[in-house]
Amino acid sequence: MTTQSLLERRFNVLGRHSPLFYEKPLQLVRGEGVWVHDIDGKRYLDAYNNVPHVGHCHPRVVEALCRQAGILNSHTRYLDETVVNYAEQLLSTFHPSLNRVFLTCTGSESNELALRIARETTGHMGVISTDFAYHGNTAAVSQISSVFTPASKRGPFVRYVPVMDPHRQRKPAEFYIGQLQEAIDDFARSGVKLAAVLFCTAFSSEGLPDVPAGYFPGVAAAVHAAGGLVIADEVQAGFGRFGSHMWGHDRHGMVPDLVTMGKPMGNGHPLAGVVTTAALMEAFTSQNMYFNTFGGNEVSAAVGHAVLNVLRDEQLLENALTVGSHVLRGMRGFRHECIGDVRGQGMFFAVEIVSADGKPDAAKTKRIVNSMREHGVLISRIGPHDNILKIRPPMVFTKDNADVLLSTLDTVLSEVS
Numbered sequence: 001m002t003t004q005s006l007l008e009r010r011f012n013v014l015g016r017h018s019p020l021f022y023e024k025p026l027q028l029v030r031g032e033g034v035w036v037h038d039i040d041g042k043r044y045l046d047a048y049n050n051v052p053h054v055g056h057c058h059p060r061v062v063e064a065l066c067r068q069a070g071i072l073n074s075h076t077r078y079l080d081e082t083v084v085n086y087a088e089q090l091l092s093t094f095h096p097s098l099n100r101v102f103l104t105c106t107g108s109e110s111n112e113l114a115l116r117i118a119r120e121t122t123g124h125m126g127v128i129s130t131d132f133a134y135h136g137n138t139a140a141v142s143q144i145s146s147v148f149t150p151a152s153k154r155g156p157f158v159r160y161v162p163v164m165d166p167h168r169q170r171k172p173a174e175f176y177i178g179q180l181q182e183a184i185d186d187f188a189r190s191g192v193k194l195a196a197v198l199f200c201t202a203f204s205s206e207g208l209p210d211v212p213a214g215y216f217p218g219v220a221a222a223v224h225a226a227g228g229l230v231i232a233d234e235v236q237a238g239f240g241r242f243g244s245h246m247w248g249h250d251r252h253g254m255v256p257d258l259v260t261m262g263k264p265m266g267n268g269h270p271l272a273g274v275v276t277t278a279a280l281m282e283a284f285t286s287q288n289m290y291f292n293t294f295g296g297n298e299v300s301a302a303v304g305h306a307v308l309n310v311l312r313d314e315q316l317l318e319n320a321l322t323v324g325s326h327v328l329r330g331m332r333g334f335r336h337e338c339i340g341d342v343r344g345q346g347m348f349f350a351v352e353i354v355s356a357d358g359k360p361d362a363a364k365t366k367r368i369v370n371s372m373r374e375h376g377v378l379i380s381r382i383g384p385h386d387n388i389l390k391i392r393p394p395m396v397f398t399k400d401n402a403d404v405l406l407s408t409l410d411t412v413l414s415e416v417s
């Protein structure tokens with residue numbers, strides 16, 4: 001079976017618009033740690049994927065999954081110690097006020113549930129996100145995921161704040177909090193009350209901007225003053241990705257009302273959740289039964305627990321800080337004209353690619369991503385202008401892996417310049 005004929009078969013069953021990475025799609029057959037292998041036996045360094053958070057096919061995660069699958073897998077309407085143990089350990093990583101969890105299967109479901117809780121408990125409808133956000137694929141969540149939803153389909157209960165652009169316009173926190181206040185005031189003028197602000201705490205799809213100190217606490221104050229709740233989307237930023245903290249909101253000194261999570265939580269197994277306060281859970285569930293057939297079943301709980309244990313035992317947050325600093329130092333030392341800015345922390349980096357006049361260069365960015373793949377390193381691209389290299393490897397990335405990434409990127413940047 002050639003890759004081309006598999007591609008045709010895929011088009012025939014999944015359609016031509018089902019997204020695929022790369023000009024020449026990549027057919028992966030095996031993964032291990034930070035490495036993946038294609039059908040032709042070529043090995044790639046994975047510097048992109050955050051779902052295999054503790055590494056592809058981590059033996060402890062695979063063992064936990066197989067062991068529990070061979071014992072019992074049902075759902076959360078039966079009493080089970082595995083599930084309670086996991087929920088306790090997960091919640092112990094949060095501020096003490098965030099002490100309740102709903103377990104779901106995807107980040108989209110988690111954001112959908114968080115929106116329901118916010119709207120139900122405040123009695124308000126308005127939601128604010130950024131103007132280049134992705135929060136998921138359900139009907140309500142896609143309305144606030146402006147990156148893929150045209151303005152005409154966003155409805156009357158959604159407002160946006162502009163994406164921060166620190167490379168071109170560095171402003172203090174008050175400036176951006178003022179933009180949020182304008183959106184709240186705009187709602188008020190049309191008679192809509194604020195239910196929630198929903199932000200990714202890393203603004204990942206938006207291009208990983210450096211967020212000024214005081215911004216997130218200022219957001220929380222403005223939102224609470226307007227009678228709304230703060231939803232922190234930790235689908236990309238959570239589980240220690242930034243090394244210094246387990247959660248992105250902790251890194252920004254803010255305690256949200258609701259926290260949504262997914263992707264890395266099950267290392268590839270569909271496990272996600274919403275963490276909130278006892279009061280909000282009580283207010284919502286006393287009026288609405290919430291049940292999720294697959295969310296938080298015994299196998300998912302065993303897998304999630306193994307992920308937390310590996311993060312702790314292999315000291316992967318510390319690793320993210322050490323290796324991450326090495327990567328940042330290396331990239332900041334590059335002397336390529338097309339680099340406009342390098343930023344990031346822990347295991348998450350953004351490199352802005354610009355043309356000679358400093359404008360975003362999407363075409364060159366795309367060439368770099370494809371060329372990196374030809375050279376055996378997987379990365380991607382993000383941002384409103386599609387000109388930001390997105391580098392976000394599994395947390396087990398080592399200094400040696402980092403050196404391969406750095407030397408390959410250096411070579412490719414020289415080639416495209």
Ligand SMILES: Cc1ncc(COP(=O)(O)O)c(C=O)c1O
Pocket residue numbers: 105106107108109111134135136137200204233235236262263
């Ligand atoms: C920040 C953020 N939130 C939510 C989601 C949706 O998660 P899922 O694809 O698991 O539904 C994504 C997915 O890319 C995301 O990046």
